[in-house]
Amino acid sequence: MTIPDALAELSTLLGDRLSRSKSDLDLHGRSETHFAPTPPDAVAYPETTEEVQALARICARHGCPMVGWGAGTSLEGHGLAVRGGVVVDFARMNAVLEVNASDMDCRVQPGITREALNTELRATGLFFPVDPGANASLGGMAATRASGTTAVRYGTMRDNVLGMKVVLADGRVIRTGSRARKSSAGYDLTGLMVGSEGTLGLVTELTLRLYGQPEAISSAICAFPDMGSAVDAVIATIQMCVPMARIEFVDQATVEVFNAAAGADLPAAPHLMVEFHGSDASVAEDARRFGEIAGEFGATGFRWATLAEERNKLWKMRHDAYWSILQSRPGATAIVTDICVPLSKLAEAVEETRADIAGSFIPGPILGHVGDGNFHAILMARRDSAEEMDEAKRLSGRLADRALRLGGTVTGEHGIGMGKLGYMEREHGAGWSVMGDIKRALDPQDLMNPGKLVPPA
Amino acid sequence: MTIPDALAELSTLLGDRLSRSKSDLDLHGRSETHFAPTPPDAVAYPETTEEVQALARICARHGCPMVGWGAGTSLEGHGLAVRGGVVVDFARMNAVLEVNASDMDCRVQPGITREALNTELRATGLFFPVDPGANASLGGMAATRASGTTAVRYGTMRDNVLGMKVVLADGRVIRTGSRARKSSAGYDLTGLMVGSEGTLGLVTELTLRLYGQPEAISSAICAFPDMGSAVDAVIATIQMCVPMARIEFVDQATVEVFNAAAGADLPAAPHLMVEFHGSDASVAEDARRFGEIAGEFGATGFRWATLAEERNKLWKMRHDAYWSILQSRPGATAIVTDICVPLSKLAEAVEETRADIAGSFIPGPILGHVGDGNFHAILMARRDSAEEMDEAKRLSGRLADRALRLGGTVTGEHGIGMGKLGYMEREHGAGWSVMGDIKRALDPQDLMNPGKLVPPA
Ligand SMILES: Cc1cc2nc3c(=O)[nH]c(=O)nc-3n(C[C@H](O)[C@H](O)[C@H](O)COP(=O)(O)OP(=O)(O)OC[C@H]3O[C@@H](n4cnc5c(N)ncnc54)[C@H](O)[C@@H]3O)c2cc1C
Ligand SMILES: Cc1cc2nc3c(=O)[nH]c(=O)nc-3n(C[C@H](O)[C@H](O)[C@H](O)COP(=O)(O)OP(=O)(O)OC[C@H]3O[C@@H](n4cnc5c(N)ncnc54)[C@H](O)[C@@H]3O)c2cc1C
Numbered sequence: 001m002t003i004p005d006a007l008a009e010l011s012t013l014l015g016d017r018l019s020r021s022k023s024d025l026d027l028h029g030r031s032e033t034h035f036a037p038t039p040p041d042a043v044a045y046p047e048t049t050e051e052v053q054a055l056a057r058i059c060a061r062h063g064c065p066m067v068g069w070g071a072g073t074s075l076e077g078h079g080l081a082v083r084g085g086v087v088v089d090f091a092r093m094n095a096v097l098e099v100n101a102s103d104m105d106c107r108v109q110p111g112i113t114r115e116a117l118n119t120e121l122r123a124t125g126l127f128f129p130v131d132p133g134a135n136a137s138l139g140g141m142a143a144t145r146a147s148g149t150t151a152v153r154y155g156t157m158r159d160n161v162l163g164m165k166v167v168l169a170d171g172r173v174i175r176t177g178s179r180a181r182k183s184s185a186g187y188d189l190t191g192l193m194v195g196s197e198g199t200l201g202l203v204t205e206l207t208l209r210l211y212g213q214p215e216a217i218s219s220a221i222c223a224f225p226d227m228g229s230a231v232d233a234v235i236a237t238i239q240m241c242v243p244m245a246r247i248e249f250v251d252q253a254t255v256e257v258f259n260a261a262a263g264a265d266l267p268a269a270p271h272l273m274v275e276f277h278g279s280d281a282s283v284a285e286d287a288r289r290f291g292e293i294a295g296e297f298g299a300t301g302f303r304w305a306t307l308a309e310e311r312n313k314l315w316k317m318r319h320d321a322y323w324s325i326l327q328s329r330p331g332a333t334a335i336v337t338d339i340c341v342p343l344s345k346l347a348e349a350v351e352e353t354r355a356d357i358a359g360s361f362i363p364g365p366i367l368g369h370v371g372d373g374n375f376h377a378i379l380m381a382r383r384d385s386a387e388e389m390d391e392a393k394r395l396s397g398r399l400a401d402r403a404l405r406l407g408g409t410v411t412g413e414h415g416i417g418m419g420k421l422g423y424m425e426r427e428h429g430a431g432w433s434v435m436g437d438i439k440r441a442l443d444p445q446d447l448m449n450p451g452k453l454v455p456p457a
Numbered sequence: 458m459t460i461p462d463a464l465a466e467l468s469t470l471l472g473d474r475l476s477r478s479k480s481d482l483d484l485h486g487r488s489e490t491h492f493a494p495t496p497p498d499a500v501a502y503p504e505t506t507e508e509v510q511a512l513a514r515i516c517a518r519h520g521c522p523m524v525g526w527g528a529g530t531s532l533e534g535h536g537l538a539v540r541g542g543v544v545v546d547f548a549r550m551n552a553v554l555e556v557n558a559s560d561m562d563c564r565v566q567p568g569i570t571r572e573a574l575n576t577e578l579r580a581t582g583l584f585f586p587v588d589p590g591a592n593a594s595l596g597g598m599a600a601t602r603a604s605g606t607t608a609v610r611y612g613t614m615r616d617n618v619l620g621m622k623v624v625l626a627d628g629r630v631i632r633t634g635s636r637a638r639k640s641s642a643g644y645d646l647t648g649l650m651v652g653s654e655g656t657l658g659l660v661t662e663l664t665l666r667l668y669g670q671p672e673a674i675s676s677a678i679c680a681f682p683d684m685g686s687a688v689d690a691v692i693a694t695i696q697m698c699v700p701m702a703r704i705e706f707v708d709q710a711t712v713e714v715f716n717a718a719a720g721a722d723l724p725a726a727p728h729l730m731v732e733f734h735g736s737d738a739s740v741a742e743d744a745r746r747f748g749e750i751a752g753e754f755g756a757t758g759f760r761w762a763t764l765a766e767e768r769n770k771l772w773k774m775r776h777d778a779y780w781s782i783l784q785s786r787p788g789a790t791a792i793v794t795d796i797c798v799p800l801s802k803l804a805e806a807v808e809e810t811r812a813d814i815a816g817s818f819i820p821g822p823i824l825g826h827v828g829d830g831n832f833h834a835i836l837m838a839r840r841d842s843a844e845e846m847d848e849a850k851r852l853s854g855r856l857a858d859r860a861l862r863l864g865g866t867v868t869g870e871h872g873i874g875m876g877k878l879g880y881m882e883r884e885h886g887a888g889w890s891v892m893g894d895i896k897r898a899l900d901p902q903d904l905m906n907p908g909k910l911v912p913p914a
Contacts, residue, residue: 102696102801145641156639158648159616174888180797181829182613183866184602184652185884186873186910187892191615191648195641212698239559241669340637344559372638409640416643427642431631434899435644441898442891453643 003084006064007042010086013054017045017092028069028087031077034333034383035418040067040081045092049165049173049204052088056202057171059086059447066169067449068198070140071113073132075336076417078144078197082451088202090139096120097205104210105162105179110139110203126210129154132413133319139203144415145195149318152238152371153245153277154211156413161194165205169443179207192438197415198449200442214277217245218287219305219314223269225298227251227354227366230270231347233297234370238343242289243282244371246275251354253365254321261324262317267301272370273318275311325365325378332380335392335419339403340374340412349402353377356398362391374412400426416453424455460541463521464499467543470511474502474549485526485544488534491790491840492875497524497538502549506622506630506661509545513659514628516543516904523626524906525655527597528570530589532793533874535601535654539908545659547596553577554662561667562619562636567596567660583667586611589870590776596660601872602652606775609695609828610702610734611668613870618651622662626900636664649895654872655906657899671734674702675744676762676771680726682755684708684811684823687727688804690754691827695800699746700739701828703732708811710822711778718781719774724758729827730775732768782822782835789837792849792876796860797831797869806863810834813855819848831869857883873910881912 011018019025020042029039041064046052059066065085072079081087090111098107101124108117113135118127130141132148140146142164147156154160163177176189193200224230234247250258251270258264274290276283291302305311317324326334341349350366357364357377368375379395381388400410400423410423424432432455439446439454446457468475476482477499486496498521503509516523522542529536538544547568555564558581565574570592575584587598589605597603599621604613611617620634633646650657681687691704707715708727715721729751733743748759762768774781783791798806807823814821814834825832836852838845857867857880867880881889889912896903896911903914 100799100801102692103799105799145639145645147639151639158639158645168891172887172890174891175886176888178866178884179799179864180831180860180866180869181800182602182604182608182615182797182831182869184795184868184870184872185866185877186652186881186889187657187895188602188615188645188648188652189885189888189891191645192895195643195645200644235559338641340639342557342560342562342636343638344557374637374639403637407636409635409637409642411641412637412639413641415641420642424643427635428646429632430629431633431646432643433629434625434631434646437898438644438649438895441894 002062003041003064006059006062007086009058010042010044010055013051013058014044014046019043019045028089029080031080032073033075033077033419034335035077035080038080038082040087041084042086044086044088046088047092049167052167052202052204053171053173055088056167056169060170060445063445063447065447065450066202068139068143068202070111070137071135073134073136074140074144074417075414076419078415078417078452080418082418090137093204099124101126103179105207106210107205107207108138110206111137113137114141121210125213127213128208129211130157130160138206138208142194142203142206143197145413147369147413149246149248149369151369152247153243157194158191160209161190161206162209163190163207164193164203166193166201166203168201169445169448177207195415197417197453199439199453200448216280216283217275217277217311218283219275219311220287220302221266221271221273221314222294222299222302223267223271225269227270228347228351229297230272231350231370233272233294233299235343235346236293237290238371240293242286242293244274245277246273247371248273248318249368249370249375250321251366253363254325254367257321257324257328257365258317261327262320264317273314321367322378326380329363329380331382333383335379335381335396336414337377337379337396337399338374338411338414339399339408340372341403341406341408343373345406345408346370346373349406350375352402353399356395360391360395362388364395372412373408418452459519460498460521463516463519464543466515467499467501467512470508470515471501471503476500476502485546486537488537489530490532490534491792492534492537495537495539497544498541499543501543501545503545504549506624509624509659509661510628510630512545513624513626517627517902520902520904522904522907523659525596525600525659527568527594528592530591530593531597531601531874532871533876535872535874535909537875539875547594550661556581558583560636562664563667564662564664565595567663568594570594571598578667582670584670585665586668587614587617595663595665599651599660599663600653600655602870604826604870606703606705606826608826609704610700615648615651617666618647618663619666620647620664621650621660623650623658623660625658626902626905634664652872654874654910656896656910657905673737673740674732674734674768675740676730676732676768677744677759678723678728678730678771679751679756679759680724680728682726684727684807685804686754687729688807688827690729690751690756692800692803693750694747695828697750699743699750701731702734703730704828705730705775706825706827706832707778708823710820711782711824714778714781714785714822715774718784719777721774730771778824779835783837786820786837788839790840792836792838792853793871794834794836794853794856795831795868795871796856796865797829798860798863798865800830802863802865803827803830806859807832809859810856813852817848817852819845821852829869830865875909
């Protein structure tokens with residue numbers, strides 16, 4: 001009953017789709033942020049639910065950890081096999097299985113990326129809106145309860161996953177949810193699995209809610225005299241129920257990176273980036289109302305993008321922000337914070353964070369999905385400087401404290417992985433022990449992504 | 458370690474707020490539908506979370522079942538103490554604790570009813586939209602994952618509970634969720650508790666999402682030549698994204714009851730009842746678009762209600778439908794079905810159901826929240842006729858089969874209780890056993906509303 005025994009059987013099951021090549025192990029042992037590389041013992045590339053089930057049974061028999069893997073873009077070391085074992089990469093399970101245009105839903109395999117899904121949907125007139133910037137997989141997005149720029153309008157993965165097929169630690173396969181729009185038939189297992197970060201099971205299918213592609217889309221970026229005005233403009237916009245499809249804040253440091261990395265020529269000031277979806281008339285009206293509100297808070301230099309090409313350029317700049325910011329400080333690694341607070345506390349949270357970082361010796365551009373009360377500071381520390389790493393962690397801890405003090409959460413969308421484990425007790429109190437109870441009930445051997453999310457056994 | 462031992466201690470804890478009067482036991486031993494009366498051993502009226510916690514600890518020590526009680530309007534025998542023990546009635550915990558107007562949320566105790574809550578909110582310009590017709594308690598609504606006429610616009614309790622305080626079977630008190638609009642901080646315990654029907658814990662506080670009271674509201678009722686046209690009009694309306702606040706179907710049998718019971722003079726035909734929320738302009742435009750679509754399916758005899766008084770009369774008639782229907786057949790009890798299917802299958806589901814009931818010897822008016830794909834047949838059987846009760850159960854079983862065959866659920870909003878237990882295995886397969894695992898993890902002694910929702914131990 002050892003990991004090598006499991007790998008021998010898995011190799012019989014999967015043939016050369018069980019990889020032990022160094023490059024594969026290294027690729028699946030790295031994380032996007034500051035966590036130390038941790039290569040697994042093997043990488044599996046299953047092609048069917050049945051194979052995942054067989055894999056889970058083998059791993060259960062031999063006590064071998066199983067860690068799901070989508071696109072590897074998560075930011076808290078979610079996918080690192082910290083107790084060894086096998087990483088289950090869903091790259092070969094990336095098909096769209098069914099699109100129901102009249103019910104506006106679809107069934108997909110977990111390995112498909114959001115960009116590939118939307119490319120496949122293009123001709124149907126429908127789209128899947130959740131957009132974490134990175135070209136993440138739908139399985140990974142469900143596992144982290146991802147959201148992103150469009151959550152203010154379309155919700156998060158919590159709202160947009162209707163059902164799943166999941167392989168549990170003991171090899172049971174369950175189907176959660178249904179294609180009905182609502183149900184009261186027992187515990188919400190879909191909701192339990194969304195955000196469980198692969199610690200309760202491996203997702204092999206997802207049923208997703210789709211939306212009609214908007215007739216008209218219009219985007220804009222505009223500058224504000226200071227951070228406070230930009231944030232206040234957001235709060236006013238949301239409170240006046242202007243139906244924003246996106247409303248993103250980027251601080252001056254981020255804008256300077258845009259100018260340097262993406263060849264933009266924006267004034268060195270905090271900006272909002274916005275988007276409207278609807279009919280030609282409604283988009284025009286929403287834009288007008290937003291312009292009016294933003295104007296009251298001193299917005300200037302509006303640049304509108306209505307052509308797809310211009311819009312794509314704008315949002316590519318935003319989506320690449322994380323990488324561009326990292327590149328702006330060679331040798332640095334990122335500690336990404338992700339707090340989310342009630343809207344009425346947003347100005348306070350952002351302002352305190354700005355002051356905190358200004359008083360520190362490491363840089364931390366601030367940007368985020370402010371329509372939800374969610375923002376990030378990308379704290380950049382040199383990996384080889386213990387002093388800088390400590391300082392980044394201190395700032396990150398202060399952000400977490402701030403979020404909790406203001407009635408919010410330490411992670412609006414990135415999840416716990418290992419990076420936020422230390423805050424779980426404070427955020428959830430006894431609730432965290434309940435998460436541990438649930439974990440033990442479904443995975444008593446602690447084989448599904450061990451070392452993440454729940455209290456250490 | 459017996460129930461009497463528990464009651465002795467509870468009586469010390471609560472004084473005369475532990476009631477053993479026959480009338481109280483009878484009142485808390487009845488259900489709205491066909492289940493046999495089952496009085497508990499006692500009824501507790503706690504006033505604080507701390508009291509509920511002390512109660513749970515006493516019950517845990519003595520192996521005494523605890524069953525939550527809100528307004529007692531649930532339809533599947535949810536609140537019956539089938540293994541005896543204490544019913545915990547939240548009538549004295551009915552305060553609004555906090556309203557955050559700028560974040561559009563509030564914190565309430567579970568015993569407050571939705572009507573009382575909305576009365577308290579009136580002056581704030583906000584309202585809580587979930588509307589199960591009956592004047593249910595917020596705790597009961599969360600426990601059953603209720604929805605109702607407005608879910609098509611505002612979602613169900615799943616979408617509108619942001620957090621909870623819950624007392625678990627072992628006396629642990631947890632706070633789930635936060636006031637942030639989204640979070641990825643671990644398992645969604647709020648989502649797990651919503652719809653758990655009191656089998657995982659007693660809810661002592663809820664944080665709810667609120668909405669701005671619409672500037673303008675307009676309601677209407679109109680007739681259709683037949684059921685198929687009415688249902689097709691609904692499907693077209695939803696698919697064309699007309700933002701309906703309510704869209705309800707009532708069949709001819711229901712309309713005849715309206716005429717008899719509420720003094721209406723509607724033509725004997727299937728009808729749709731609709732409502733629009735928004736600005737004066739948007740309501741007018743939405744109404745125009747709906748009128749156009751409905752017209753294409755043969756709608757006639759539109760009656761509009763824009764004054765509050767007229768609207769209230771219209772919706773009171775709808776909300777009283779269940780009781781009026783029951784009264785139309787003296788001596789009968791109701792077996793209420795509640796299937797929900799994908800919209801594209803709605804016409805088929807309704808049509809087959811109609812034919813089934815037409816071929817039966819018991820009456821069953823059909824009505825429902827068709828914008829969600831959810832509808833009810835109120836099957837009326839004489840309680841003293843085994844033949845009629847069997848026939849009603851047969852029809853109900855066929856409805857459940859139909860829902861599952863069409864990709865839907867056996868209960869869109871009422872929940873499982875005891876009445877739908879027999880369908881859980883078929884709807885969820887191995888998923889039902891997972892619900893049992895979760896139940897055992899949080900309530901190993903099976904004290905929280907035993908005999909409901911999960912597989913029998
Ligand atoms: C530049 C950049 C910007 C980002 N912006 C956002 C943002 O705006 N919003 C946001 O929410 N996130 C954002 N992220 C984080 C990341 O994109 C999300 O966390 C995303 O959901 C991860 O998906 P993935 O496919 O890369 O998952 P992975 O990193 O591969 O895995 C994430 C977790 O999911 C588990 N998992 C993966 N697939 C499965 C499966 N099939 N079954 C069970 N478990 C599985 C893994 O074990 C792991 O625990 C950003 C990341 C980057 C690099
Ligand atoms: C005429 C009529 C129309 C209806 N229409 C609808 C409709 O359109 N949509 C809909 O969804 N439902 C409808 N219902 C059903 C009913 O109103 C809902 O199920 C409602 O949510 C029940 O709330 P309650 O307060 O009456 O709960 P109760 O009946 O008192 O309890 C329901 C369940 O919740 C548990 N519970 C109650 N309070 C707590 C608590 N604080 N903590 C833990 N568990 C608790 C109980 O143990 C029980 O299992 C209707 C009922 C009637 C009579």
